Amino acid sequence: TGIDALAVAIGNAHGHYKIQPKLRLDVLNEIKNTCSTPLVLHGGTGILPEDFKRCIKLGINKINIATATFDSVEQSVREAYAAEAIKGYYDLQTAEVEGAYRNAMKHIEIFGCSNKA
Numbered sequence: 001t002g003i004d005a006l007a008v009a010i011g012n013a014h015g016h017y018k019i020q021p022k023l024r025l026d027v028l029n030e031i032k033n034t035c036s037t038p039l040v041l042h043g044g045t046g047i048l049p050e051d052f053k054r055c056i057k058l059g060i061n062k063i064n065i066a067t068a069t070f071d072s073v074e075q076s077v078r079e080a081y082a083a084e085a086i087k088g089y090y091d092l093q094t095a096e097v098e099g100a101y102r103n104a105m106k107h108i109e110i111f112g113c114s115n116k117a
Contacts, residue, residue: 032059
């Protein structure tokens with residue numbers, strides 16, 4: 001079919017949520033049972049860890065967490081400025097990398113992909 005992956009919308013969306021999303025896991029299960037294409041969950045920011053785990057069990061192969069990563073980078077940079085730890089570009093870059101790393105590790109643990117999980 002030429003499709004590498006299928007991004008499903010099951011109550012999730014990109015960006016921040018005004019209220020906690022209620023994922024349609026029944027719809028995800030139906031898609032999984034009728035489609036052999038790898039499934040992607042766009043809009044993972046703000047989804048509860050247990051919902052991530054349910055989605056993975058129901059066939060999600062890739063989860064996008066860009067907004068959560070951007071938020072973590074911003075928080076890390078703000079913390080570094082507040083601690084007066086940024087004296088130049090390399091300090092700023094270090095704070096950015098640390099923020100992205102923290103969020104990635106948090107989600108790796110949630111998804112069950114680390115030795116800590």
